[in-house]
Amino acid sequence: MATAVIMPRQGQSVESCIIGMWHKKVGERVAAGDDLFTYETDKAAFDETAKVDGELLAVFFAEGDDVPCLTNVCVIGEKGEDISAFVPSGVDAAADGTPVSGAENEVPVALPVAEARAEPVADVAGLSISPRAKTLARKSNADLRAVAPSGPKGRVIERDIRALVDSGRIATGAAGEDYAAGIVGTGVGGRVSVADVERSKNAPDLPDTYEEKHSHIRKLIAKSMNLSLSTMAQLTYNASFDATDILGFRARLKMARESGMGEQLGIALADAGITINDIILYAVSRVVRAHRVCNAHFHDDRMVYFNRVNLGMAVDTPRGLMVPTIFKADQLSLAEISAQAKSLAAECQKGTISPDKLKDGTFTVTNLGSLGIESFTPVINPPQTAILGVNCLTTAVRDINGTAVPFPAISLSLTCDHRAVDGAPAARFLKDLRAALENFSLLLTQ
């Protein structure tokens, strides 16, 4: 029995999702757990995996199509099964060239084709390319590895090669020669056969540049960042704190876990350990409550203050920056914050995070410390009023009674929107935060 794969509903507010890329082609075998396709909301991208084993029998939407949630996207089953019952209404199963049996009563109409139907190809030898495009590619030394096919059925056509040439995607001299040597035809009348193209696989040098179309998420990031910097009055305050206490706390925690003290005390000590970032998130969740202008949304005519802290945390993913939210962080224990931060980060990495978890933050923490950054200017996630950047651990020196005493230090970069937060309140927030972190053990009593 064939099984339809629907477009998941990623949160109540999501009506439809855009198909990013297909990982499987019609006719290919899929196993449960295999990635089928990526899809994107206006906030995030996700991978849909197969739930059953079988053959991908039909695909109803192409890359770039905006698919209503809960609509059948594809069908997995065994060869020859009737899939007509799964064809979404108003959709031609031919989007991928699969015949639909039993659907004679409806006149299938082709879907509109999005402008850039395909991503650049990796496998030049397997490329479907028109003779005219092939000839033009050879003459112009166009780098077929970067071509985005826009012809029927994924065929590379003349305009795709012209686009390559116009964007400078021309093979280097050496590669060009190789291409030429590789694609000179041995077929009838000098025509290039499949075998000829196969031989042309070993093009050596990479080109100087290459292009990729923006992913949906990249477009969103760009839009949001641009909005942030073009509409706000942002400035950044830097200050460092003594990390002796939090490092000591982590060391004690580690020791306690290893010695089984948690069991002895009847408490669960976090499995993977509490990170510096978890500690900073915890500290922020407690301190920011007292600095309401930093836990707020700025609108043109008013401020919205929050009685709870929904803490955004920036996560670096292969798809780009994502900011999931730890809701009501001020009500959570350190262990709970730590556990949520880990699972949210993992969901972002995998692309399975619900869009509902990617919104409604009241303050954001971004941490570049693990990458050795000592100071930077974080960009506020509008309409929030502030963002805290966490830098790397360094050794600083303090003058104690005329002696230079070294201590571990971490600097913080707080960007505030001056429209909402004046300099002194910002500095006061930073001051309180520093105090809380330098006396973290005491803070934990809250």
Added chain:
Amino acid sequence: MTKQLHICPKEMRRPGYIEFGKIPVNQYKRTIEEEKANYGKDDFLRIYRDMRFIREFESMLYSIKTTNAYNGIEYNNPGPAHLSMGQEASSVGQAYLLTTEDFIFGSHRSHGEILAKGLSAIHKLSESELVAVMEGFLGGVAYKAVAEFHKGKGKSAKDIAIDFLIYGTLAEIFAKDTGFHRGLGGSMHAFFLPFGVYPNNAIVGGSADISVGAALYKKINRKNGIVICNIGDGSMACGPVWEGLMLAAMDQYNTLWEGDMQGGLPFLLNIMNNQYAMGGQTRGETMGYDFLARIGAGVNPEQMHAERVDGYSPLAVIEAMGRKLEILKAKRGPVLMDTLTYRYSGHSPSDADSYRTPEEKAAWQAEDSIVAYRNQLVAAGVASEDEFAALDECIVETVTNAVQMAVDPVISPRMNLNAEPRAIEDIMFSSQRIARMEGRTPDVLMPKEQNPRVQAIAKKERFAFDAGGKPVSKNKVYQYRDAIFEALLDKFYEDPTLIAYGEENRDWGGAFAVYRGLTEALPYHRLFNSPIAEGAIVGSAVGYAMCGGRVVVELMYCDFLGRAGDEVFNQLPKWQAMSAGILRLPVIVRVSVGSKYGAQHSQDWTSLCAQIPGLKVVFPATPYDAKGLMAAALNGGDPVIFFESQRLYDIGEQFHAGGVPAESYEVPIGEPDVKRIGKDITILTIGATLYRALEAAKILEEKHGLSAEVIDARSMVPFDYEKVIASVKKTGRIVLASDACDRGSYLNDLARNINDLCFDYLDAPAVVLGSRNWITPAFELEEHFFPQADWFIDIIHERIMPLPGYAPTRSFTDTELLRRARLGV
């Protein structure tokens, strides 16, 4: 359809009875003694000799077919042989009085008729005339072979001519290059024009309407002689035979044709009534006429002067022919003869006579015409047995010699298509330019410039747009129908043999007013209404042209092509090549492609014609091209199927700068024309689809930034690809479109060749856009059936280059293509 004849209700409604006259049956009763007054000994013996020649010739073929040998000469003849042993008296009796100016047409069983007519002609022609004929025929090849073979035997030119006739016919049957038509006609299509032997025909009854056309040629061009159609009783149920009969018996020859043209056709339909239609017995089984001659009574008040003649008696047939010739020469034709006979062999040597008893055959053989005649002559003291025996010996020797020559691969080689690979190709079309078939002054009723249509056209604008670019109104613009008229009128005033006929051609001026004005210009015999008989319309045109005339006939709707199927597909295209290029067929069949009139009046069947080798096929879409292509067709020597479109008759010329020239000019058949220059995509159309392609080109330009080059095929066969190749090399993309249903459309042929010829230049495979494989629905639904401008955009988007942001409304996907194919729709 003429105002000259008043249909009076009083007269038509008057009560009464139709009276029939007696139809004679086997009324010949003379004895040899009585006939001695009419025939000398030589004549009596020559009649015997000719019958005996036919018997020997057919027996020889029977022997070769059944034993692969004759008189010790071995040969295998895989080709057909429909033999006529038993029927000799019928053919010899018929030919006895005929001259070379009298033409006979035959069937698939006509060897005997050819030999009888040939022997009769040899007897009547002088030795020098015979030598001239033989030397002049196909370069004298057969004559030289015969003369060489018989060198030193002291034979007279007449004797050599007999050897030539037997040998030429046999070599043709054996498909030898020295045959009368280089072996390209064969047994069922043999003939020899110089002796007045016109083509036989492998299609049952196929000669019937063709020979009526030959009779029309004789009459209209004031040529001597009559035309005989020899077909079998088995053909009497065939539609084209009846159609031919009706055309031959039209009242108008007497009521409307004027002056010396008044009077009946010199046409004799002679049924070689051997009483079998293959295996079916016509009398008593497959027909209901009892006596075949009865049919004459149903055709016209003269009952076609029909009679049954005893075809077992040569003298009875001669006597009847004498009377019939007088009738025909007195312009009282047509005539029907039911010449009763019997064949001894089967339909062909392969049939086992399972449909008749040995007793029946024996009974007829007991009355064998040759034996009986010889016995009568011996009894009457005309000649002795010895004389007949000597004659027999001489005949066997002549036939044996002919067989020896014909089987010899050196004397009688086959056409060498290895050495001359283009030998057949070269004769498919005559490709001649013949301005006029004869030099005499054409019969016309007024000077051209006084013609009312000519005067009306003189006031029209010859280009569709005025100086300011505004369209000229339909009433003022020179139309497509004017263009065809003008080309035709010019030729009517140039070629005296040119005639035109079809349904509603006179008075009405054709259903689409192309011929308006011709009625004033031409006497009846050059422009007349035919019965509604598409088979006979085209078939008679074939016969008219075979004899040396030029003719334009019309099928009012393309959908009626089926009614003329045999004539358009089997007769018109074949005879130039089957005659080894001896026959020319300057026939133009105007075929009007309909619209608005549903499933049986709106079909584009151009592809059917393009598929048949031997036809030139054109389909002009503009007045300039219509006039130029009609002129080219009229100046040529080949059959042309001239498609017109009812969507186009009233359009003006939109492309040719300066409009349609008043003077005559030609558009070469086979050359497509670029109607719109572009660089991104080529659209090649056939016929009226051009205008929808131009609309599509406009949409492509305005909405999608693509510049389309639009090429009008103009001709389908022949077709010069050069301009199309150049265009596709430039654009890399092509859509081919016409109103023909896309399955089996000729466009697929063009597309395949373009894919082959331009493969390396193509950005996508050539795409064919045709009508749906449905019935043509009502006019109001036609936009769902015929390709429309937006279909072009849809198919380009789906199959050539997806257009950014475009949402097609019709599906041209692979899935849809496969689905339609699977369902056959």
